[in-house]
Amino acid sequence: MSAAQKKIGALIVDDEDLARHVVCELLSSHPEIEILAECANGFEAVKAFAEQKPDLIFLDVQMPKLTGFDVLELIGEDVSVIFTTAYDQYAMRAFEVHAVDYLLKPIGKERFEEALARAKRRLGEKMPPAQKLAESARPPQQFLERIVVKDGTRVTLIPIGKLDYAEAQDDYVALASQGKKHLKQQTIASLEACLDPNCFVRVHRSYIVNLERVVRIEPYGKDSRLAILADGARLPVSRAGYARLQSLLNERK
Amino acid sequence: MHPLLTRNRFGPYLLAWIPLAGILVILTASGGGRSWLESCIIVIPLCAVYAFVCLSAWYTAKSAPLKPETALRLVLGHFLAAAIVSFLWVGLASVMTFLLARTPAFPELNQRFAPLIGPFFGAGFLIYLLAVALHYVILSLEASREAQARVMETSILAREAELKALKAQVNPHFLFNSLNSISALTSVEPARAREMCILLSEFLRMTLGLGEKNAIPLSEELALIDRFLAIEKVRFGARLRVEERIQEESKSLLVPPLVLQPLVENAVVHGIANLPEGGAIRLTSQTQDGWLTLTVENTFDPEATSTRRKGMGLTNVRQRLEGCYATGATVRVNTQADRFCVELSLPAETGASRK
Numbered sequence: 001m002s003a004a005q006k007k008i009g010a011l012i013v014d015d016e017d018l019a020r021h022v023v024c025e026l027l028s029s030h031p032e033i034e035i036l037a038e039c040a041n042g043f044e045a046v047k048a049f050a051e052q053k054p055d056l057i058f059l060d061v062q063m064p065k066l067t068g069f070d071v072l073e074l075i076g077e078d079v080s081v082i083f084t085t086a087y088d089q090y091a092m093r094a095f096e097v098h099a100v101d102y103l104l105k106p107i108g109k110e111r112f113e114e115a116l117a118r119a120k121r122r123l124g125e126k127m128p129p130a131q132k133l134a135e136s137a138r139p140p141q142q143f144l145e146r147i148v149v150k151d152g153t154r155v156t157l158i159p160i161g162k163l164d165y166a167e168a169q170d171d172y173v174a175l176a177s178q179g180k181k182h183l184k185q186q187t188i189a190s191l192e193a194c195l196d197p198n199c200f201v202r203v204h205r206s207y208i209v210n211l212e213r214v215v216r217i218e219p220y221g222k223d224s225r226l227a228i229l230a231d232g233a234r235l236p237v238s239r240a241g242y243a244r245l246q247s248l249l250n251e252r253k
Numbered sequence: 254m255h256p257l258l259t260r261n262r263f264g265p266y267l268l269a270w271i272p273l274a275g276i277l278v279i280l281t282a283s284g285g286g287r288s289w290l291e292s293c294i295i296v297i298p299l300c301a302v303y304a305f306v307c308l309s310a311w312y313t314a315k316s317a318p319l320k321p322e323t324a325l326r327l328v329l330g331h332f333l334a335a336a337i338v339s340f341l342w343v344g345l346a347s348v349m350t351f352l353l354a355r356t357p358a359f360p361e362l363n364q365r366f367a368p369l370i371g372p373f374f375g376a377g378f379l380i381y382l383l384a385v386a387l388h389y390v391i392l393s394l395e396a397s398r399e400a401q402a403r404v405m406e407t408s409i410l411a412r413e414a415e416l417k418a419l420k421a422q423v424n425p426h427f428l429f430n431s432l433n434s435i436s437a438l439t440s441v442e443p444a445r446a447r448e449m450c451i452l453l454s455e456f457l458r459m460t461l462g463l464g465e466k467n468a469i470p471l472s473e474e475l476a477l478i479d480r481f482l483a484i485e486k487v488r489f490g491a492r493l494r495v496e497e498r499i500q501e502e503s504k505s506l507l508v509p510p511l512v513l514q515p516l517v518e519n520a521v522v523h524g525i526a527n528l529p530e531g532g533a534i535r536l537t538s539q540t541q542d543g544w545l546t547l548t549v550e551n552t553f554d555p556e557a558t559s560t561r562r563k564g565m566g567l568t569n570v571r572q573r574l575e576g577c578y579a580t581g582a583t584v585r586v587n588t589q590a591d592r593f594c595v596e597l598s599l600p601a602e603t604g605a606s607r608k
Contacts, residue, residue, distance in 0.1 A: 015529070016430075016488055018437035025440060041529040064527045065554065086429035105433035146556075159556055 007034040008123065009052060013045040013071065014060035014084065019105065023058045023084065026112045033116075042066025042074075047153040049075045056119055061085040061094075066148065066155065072097055074150045080119045143196040147175060149182040156182055160199075164213045165235060166191055168206040179231065201248060203227055203241035211248065255311050256391050267304060274300040277376065280369075287365055294353070295366065299346055303377065306338055307384035314388040331385050339377030343370055411576020423460060424518065427484075428453075434487050449487055456480040463510035467577075468602070471538060471545075472504040478517050478536070485521050492531025493521065503538040506545050507602045509577050513547060515566030516595050520551035524593060527557040545601040550594040567595065574599065 010033050014020045020038050027033050033056070037048040042063055049057070059081050061068040068083060069090075083094045086105040094102045100122050101115035147158045164176045168188035175182045192202050202208050213229045217237060220226040225237040227245075237245065257266050274296055281292035313334060317327055350366040353359045431453050438446035459477045463469065475497075486493050513536075520534045532552030539546045567586065574582040578599060587594040 015492075015526075016434070017490055018434045018488065021441065022433065022437040025437075043529070062526070064529045065557070086426050086433060105429055106436040107433070157556065 008032060008056055008120070009034055009036045009054040010056045010058065011035075011037055011039065011045065011048055011052065011054040012058045013039045013042070013063070013068070014058070015040055015063045016060075019060065019084065022105075022107055026107065026109060030116065042068075042071045043155050045071045046074050046150060046155050049079075050153045054079065055123055056080045056082070056100075058082050058084055061090045062087065065157065069093065069097065070148045074148055074155060080122050082115050082119060144194045147184070149175065149184045151182065158182065160195070163200075163210055164229060164231065164233065165207060165209040167235075176233065198248070201241070201245050203235060203237045203245060205238065207235045207241075209235055211245075214245075217242070217245070255308060256395065257308060257311070270300055270304045273380065277373075280372065280376075285365060285368060287362075291359060291362060291365075294359075295346065295350060295362075298349070299342065302345065303342055303380065306342065307381060309338075310334075310381065310384040311388045311391075314385055314392055318392070319389060331382065335378045335381040335385070338381050339374050342377045343374045346370070346373060407576055407579070410572055413572075423457065427518070430488055431484050434484075438487075445487070449484065452480050452484050456484065460511070466510050468507040469510045470504065470604075471499075471506050471508050471547075474508055474510065474513050475499060475504070475536075477511075478514055481514060481517060482521075482534070485525075489521075489525060489531060492528070493525050494531065494533040496533060496535045498535070498537040500538050500540060503540045503545055503601075505603060506540065507604060508545070508547075508599065509573055512570055512573065512597065513549060515570055516549040519566045520549055520593070523557075524551035524553040527554045528552065540601050543601050545599050547597045547599075548594055550592060552591050553593045555591055570595075570597070 010027065012020050012023045012035060014023070017040075020040075024035060024038070027035060036052040036054050037044075039045040039048050042065060045057075045059070046066075048054075057079055059068040059071060061083055062085060063071075066074075068085070072081060080100045081097070082101045082103060083090065083099050084103045084105060084107060088104055091102050100119045103111060103115055144160055146160055147163065149156045149158065158175060158177045162177045164178075166188060167174045167176070169183070171185060171187070172183045173186050173188050173191050175184060188202075188206065188208060192200070192208055195208065199211055200208050201211055209227055209229070213231070215228050215230055218226045218228060220236070223239050225242055227235045227237050229235065257263055277296045277300065278289070278292045281287055281296055282289050313331065317323070317330065319327070346366070347363065347370065350363040354361055354363040431449070435446050435449050435453075438449060456477065459473075459480065463477075482493070482495050486495070517534065517536070525532050525534065535548070535550040537546075537548045537550075567584070571584045574584060574597065582597065582599045585596040585598075587596065
């Protein structure tokens with residue numbers, strides 16, 4: 001290895017000290033890999049990722065608040081991910097999000113070396129965009145229970161029941177919840193696909209509303225209406241949006 | 254549905270009427286100038302009709318179950334019903350004989366039947382009461398069969414829950430995570446790795462041994478939980494804090510095996526594991542007025558959305574307690590802000606009181 005060759009920066013994310021220790025130890029015989037940080041939860045991982053820009057992440061799946069999949073959705077740039085977990089039921093999902101490998105705990109040396117070799121081969125390759133990853137990571141026929149949003153290095157969790165409405169803004173959606181707006185890089189159509197259609201309605205090309213927040217609908221000009229929400233927000237309702245709203249309300253009766 | 258109107262009961266019921274009809278025929282034919290033919294012509298249709306009339310006693314018996322408090326009212330009610338039914342029946346007999354008397358074959362049959370009206374009324378009265386008694390017997394038979402089926406069902410449910418509990422006991426994820434901790438410890442702290450191996454073996458050995466027992470002293474259950482928590486403490490470190498407030502006298506009381514362990518495991522998996530800063534699990538036992546109260550309390554993340562397997566352990570414990578104590582045990586779940594608490598109340602039983 002030439003001295004000019006850049007070291008591979010790695011992040012170890014696991015909520016258990018001992019589990020992180022195993023990975024550190026397995027990496028100790030690899031001087032070409034530099035451990036940039038160890039993180040005990042998803043929040044630390046997102047922060048460390050923004051600050052250190054690692055090439056490789058060892059990521060536990062089951063962690064408090066933010067799972068490994070949430071972390072990946074939030075950072076999802078060009079990074080190689082090796083999942084580490086005691087649960088084999090996540091293997092399929094891991095490969096759907098293009099993980100380099102999936103290591104089952106307890107982790108054996110041979111299997112670890114194999115994963116590392118594979119990671120090195122993949123280092124130069126491009127990853128699909130983050131949003132694609134998140135969508136494919138979501139199990140089919142299951143709607144989001146919460147939305148994870150990153151603002152710089154700060155991570156916010158919005159439980160789906162606390163989302164008032166979403167507004168499209170170019171490549172982003174603004175998520176309104178409890179009087180605040182959170183920006184997330186996602187198209188409104190892909191967000192709509194992740195939400196339970198019995199609770200959330202696309203009332204307009206640019207708006208999805210939480211049905212429970214709608215207080216009343218007022219006429220507004222020719223062919224269009226306004227939805228008045230509990231907190232006073234006024235959202236435009238298109239003709240097609242009004243039809244969707246009506247059919248949903250009729251179904252509920 | 255009437256219990257006698259079934260394929261294999263209706264036949265015997267009608268057969269039972271044959272001797273009754275026979276007695277009535279003999280009664281009618283003896284003395285008073287009535288021929289055997291006349292007796293049969295009067296009695297057989299009357300009995301056929303009455304056989305169906307008596308079935309109606311089922312509905313009155315069913316709507317008025319036998320209870321000591323209402324015995325007098327019941328007896329009066331059924332006597333009144335018997336009198337009315339019998340009166341109508343005798344009326345039918347009079348109409349029949351009157352019509353038959355108008356045919357040349359049976360001249361003045363109605364006059365020859367008149368002295369029998371009294372005895373027939375008496376017979377009808379008694380037969381109806383007999384029918385009421387018969388229906389009460391059937392009712393109680395059915396009730397006892399139902400009770401038996403219910404007992405059977407509960408014991409099957411309890412057995413199933415027990416099996417499930419035992420199967421779920423050694424949660425594979427718990428094993429894998431523990432093995433991972435051991436593999437990490439072997440290089441850094443070999444002594445602790447060995448200690449953990451021993452804890453894990455003790456936990457497994459205790460769990461396996463419990464399968465054959467119906468009840469164990471609380472102290473044994475607590476010893477199992479201590480092992481379990483000691484293993485999880487290695488994994489979670491300072492994130493897992495445990496407080497125990499165990500009343501000394503309660504330790505010898507009997508409890509179903511593995512009644513607390515699933516709750517403690519839930520507290521770890523659904524409580525502590527979801528908290529980045531960890532939390533506390535509090536175990537208490539208390540005896541009062543012949544009742545043993547056990548609580549498992551833990552901090553949890555109210556915003557956590559993971560609901561997988563939630564309640565499985567709890568449902569299981571609930572079913573097993575139902576099976577062991579019928580309604581004599583309660584399970585109360587209390588959620589307050591970030592605290593989740595399960596409280597079990599069971600009859601305080603010692604080895605001696607159980608036998």
